[in-house]
Amino acid sequence: MTRAAVVPDLNAEGRWRVVLARDRRYDGTFVYAVRSTGIYCRPSCASRKPRRGQVAFFPVPEAAERAGFRACRRCHPGAASPADPRVALVRSVCRLIDARPDAPASLATLSASAATTPHRLLRAFRAVLGLTPRQYRDERRLAHFKTQLKERKKVSPALYEAGYGSTSRVYERAHAQLGMTPATYGRGGTGTRIAFAIVPCALGRLLVAATARGICRVAIGDDAPALERGLRAELPAATIACDDDTLRSWVAEITAHLDGRQPHLDLPVDVRATAFQRRVWEALRKIPYGSTRSYSAIARAMGNAKAMRAVARACATNPVAIVIPCHRVVREDGELGGYRWGVDRKSALLKQEAESRTGKN
Numbered sequence: 001m002t003r004a005a006v007v008p009d010l011n012a013e014g015r016w017r018v019v020l021a022r023d024r025r026y027d028g029t030f031v032y033a034v035r036s037t038g039i040y041c042r043p044s045c046a047s048r049k050p051r052r053g054q055v056a057f058f059p060v061p062e063a064a065e066r067a068g069f070r071a072c073r074r075c076h077p078g079a080a081s082p083a084d085p086r087v088a089l090v091r092s093v094c095r096l097i098d099a100r101p102d103a104p105a106s107l108a109t110l111s112a113s114a115a116t117t118p119h120r121l122l123r124a125f126r127a128v129l130g131l132t133p134r135q136y137r138d139e140r141r142l143a144h145f146k147t148q149l150k151e152r153k154k155v156s157p158a159l160y161e162a163g164y165g166s167t168s169r170v171y172e173r174a175h176a177q178l179g180m181t182p183a184t185y186g187r188g189g190t191g192t193r194i195a196f197a198i199v200p201c202a203l204g205r206l207l208v209a210a211t212a213r214g215i216c217r218v219a220i221g222d223d224a225p226a227l228e229r230g231l232r233a234e235l236p237a238a239t240i241a242c243d244d245d246t247l248r249s250w251v252a253e254i255t256a257h258l259d260g261r262q263p264h265l266d267l268p269v270d271v272r273a274t275a276f277q278r279r280v281w282e283a284l285r286k287i288p289y290g291s292t293r294s295y296s297a298i299a300r301a302m303g304n305a306k307a308m309r310a311v312a313r314a315c316a317t318n319p320v321a322i323v324i325p326c327h328r329v330v331r332e333d334g335e336l337g338g339y340r341w342g343v344d345r346k347s348a349l350l351k352q353e354a355e356s357r358t359g360k361n
Contacts, residue, residue, distance in 0.1 A: 011335055012343060015057045018043045028080040031058050033069040035340075036226065040064040045075035053342030060087055060128055062094065086124040089114060093121065097137045105137040126309060195243035196231060197251050198224045202258045202352070203345045207231065208251050209240075214268030215250060218320045220341040254322055258349075260356035263289040271319050276307075280314035287328045290357030292350065294332045316340060322349075 018026045024044040033040035034050045040061065041047060058064040061071065061078045071078050093114050097105055107118035110133055114121060125133055194216065196209035201220070207227040209217040221227045232240055244251075256262040271281075279302055287293050295315075299307040315326040321341060327349045331337045339346035 012057055012338065015043070016052060016055065019055070020049065022046065031061055031064050031077045032056070033058060033064045035342075036223075038069055039072050040069040040077060041072040042075045042077040042080050045072055045077075047072065047074055053344045056338060056340075060090075062091070063129055086128055089116060089121070089124050090128045093125075093133060094136060097133065098140060105134040107133065131309070131313070192238040194231070194238055194240045195246045196228070196240065197242065197244045197247040198227055199251055199255065201255050203341070203348060206251070206255065206258070208247055208254060210247060210250065211270045214270035215320055215323055216270045218254065218322050220321060220345060257322065258352070260352050263353075263356060265323055267323050269320050269323060276310060277314045277317065280311055281318060281324045284315070284318075284324050284326055284329065287325060290353040292328050292330045295329055295337070296332050298329060312337070328353075 015026075015030055015032065019032050022044045026043045029043075031040045031042055033056045035054045035056065036050065040058065064077075065071075093110050096110060096113055097103075103109075107122055111118045111121040116124075122132060125131065125136065129136060131139070192211065194209050194211055196207060196217075198205055198207045200206070203220050204222045205220070205224050205227060207217065207219040207221070207224075208215060209231055217231060219227050219230060232238075250267055253262060253265060253267065257265050280298065283298050283301060295308045295311045296305065298311045299305055302311075311329070315329050316338065318324050318326040318340075321327070327339060327346045329337070336343055336346050336350075
């Protein structure tokens, strides 16, 4: 039996050590993705190793692709045999869903097709992808809808091709997830005006972007051009312009917060979200400065103790770092967990807050 089969639940630092060692025994147990390149690899990939802060880990290739990463052409991570037998089950059902995005994603129907029980199928999906079959269907359908919008530029053909049964359902559900009407998204954000500024900060470079209604994006990185490219990539037709003067006061508040000089932030935000995401983000804004909460504690506070993975996904998709303090959410055992802008930055943020709070006490 391989070590990978015996120890499937490595923490993030354990996975990083495996990547540094290029240990082939762990191929198929997880993949790692590099934010600066947008590529994910198997642990044994011979490519040049990135800095730790640029790396995120995913249990399966499908999860990395859902997060927007593409497969490495050198190591072909999708070809690695999965160590967990549940992966094969989930992949087979995902193929069924992908083939019929308009079909109901009921557990009974899908489990019968996969020759398993609804309970086992649901547990497998949550363990491998962190979501239910229905949620997977909804995400894939929305992703296909976005692709169709950009290709066709018209809403009606795109929504039916993606499997939506009516325009009302698209405007009810997709608007919150796209951040604008489907027609506007299909035009690459035409008509949307966004101002942004990039400044040095304690964590590297800080990008703050806003619409007329509030802050819509806060990002942290090492490279200013890369931060700007990330802002423009999602909405290539939006009117996006650098405007330091317009954002000066908001940028000053955020940088002061990062330096420990302004513990409390109460800035307007303009972000679209599902109802669940919004509830999670509201819960995050209530975590006191200098304190942390576990993913499970947030889930329990929301009345659903089993929603830990969904809480983690809401944290990972938070578009306004710092303003919505997702860095204050950690694992039950005290491990930091993941952070979109790098675990080192998450550690530095928590250390700064703890020291500032202690100093004031």
